[in-house]
Amino acid sequence: MSDAAVVLDDLRDEGAELDGLVGGLLQREWALDTPAAGWSVAHQIAHLAWTDAASLLAVTDADAFAGEVEKALASPESFVDEGAEAGALLPVGELLSWWRDGREQLQQALRDAPVGVRFPWYGPPMSVASMATGRLMETWAHGQDIADAVGVTRKPTARLRHVARIGVRARDFAFGVRGLDAPGEEFRVELTGPGGELWVYGPESAPQRVSGAAIDFCLLVTQRAHRDDLALRAVGADADRWLDIAQAFAGPAGAGRPAKGA
Template sequence: MRPMRELIEDLEAEQSDLDQILTGLEDGDWDLPTPAVPWTIRDTVSHLAFFDERQTQAIQDPAGFAEEVNQRLTGDYDEYMTIGIGRGRAMSPSEVLAWWREARAEGLTAFAMVEPDSRLAWYGPAMRATNAVTARLMETWAHGQDIAEALRMTRQPTNRLFNVADLGVKTFSWSFANRGLPAPEQKVRVALRGVGGRSRVWNDDANDSVTGPVEEFCLVVTQRINYRDTHLVIEGEIAQKWMEVAQIFAGPPGPGRPARVDDDFPIYRAAHNAAEPSS
């Protein structure tokens, strides 16, 4: 397990990278549609700000957070998920950006005050604090991908993605259970390569496997791309089914992305040919 301090630094770096993209936008760009239909860039940043606030609340006021979750989630889940979007639509782009900056700064401060092994309430089972930091990094990166695609930008991957991949592996059983499917007892070997020759392997003794670029694996488990549109090498029935249902985030089963049928946004293709990782 990586030290909490390093995870927080990675989260802050991911947020800063996205901030640099947003800082250069014209006001009209904020209303561009993203692949996460029907959200715009404005909606996406508002969503991040709202849930960065909720994360801080979960740390500083767990009882109040639990009460809010119990009240809100007894109703329409989708409606609750769009509360932040409604707030953002009443703001100017500069106000939305300022909101997110404040919310994420408070979140980083709150994370720095908790013990790495402590359990933090969230939407579903409580999470270890280190996993909660990684989840915010994952959300920032995944929604940042939506924003980049809306702007027709290509982002360069970083090795921070190994944090996201680790969470993707940890949510293997959840991906099945969330769809009412029995979680396989057999694990899947995951061997991923990143930037500068870095690589990592999970479940090295498993028979089924997923091998390829860490960026593409992360795009699949965050449901930002269909696995058929990647260079991932998938071997075994369990690995195949996992890639079909993989979901790293909380909430009802996501719709995922169809394969090669999205005419509005370019099909993602990785542009690196690093060597296969070794165990």
């Protein structure tokens, strides 16, 4: 099975798991506040549906997607919130159908895409695997906000390896988006997966290192938890700085979440 097919299967399963959570919510629970300021459960699903729609457009109509990029450039600080707000106003049944249909259409479009093709995006062009990985990361991260809002503890899965990988690969971006010079050397990152397996990135001999549980690293790089609330260890000044600013998503530097004890 190709790398892209593996990620697409995991994206499908991640969406299905979140669907199982929100599909059983009461009407009033869709209005619950999530840890993202100003966003309810409905906003979170609306954002996922909106971004799936943008992804589908990028895959199927590059010219039309270019127009969406222009809109984003015209209002970089608000266009994401505006998309979520519009979707959150839909009736719950209609919002769910939009999200479900969009997930299925995007899955099929990515599976049908020619080998080696790259799609336009708000940042660098995306391959099938990178597009699917980005969607999985967002589905998991926004699903975490929803789980926190409704008081559900999710069991970590091996699908987190995709989130961890994109977090590691986004290291230099996290520095650059804050106007900082990226470290000149690779770090060694050693993460313990949900089944006790070790996920490793970077040269074994690297002097600067990050280690800890994969779930903690994924919560950090998606900015769903503050570093102080996670059991991650850094060796080296640059590695330590990275844990303060890490982000796995494109766009401006995220504000992150306050520490629980703050």
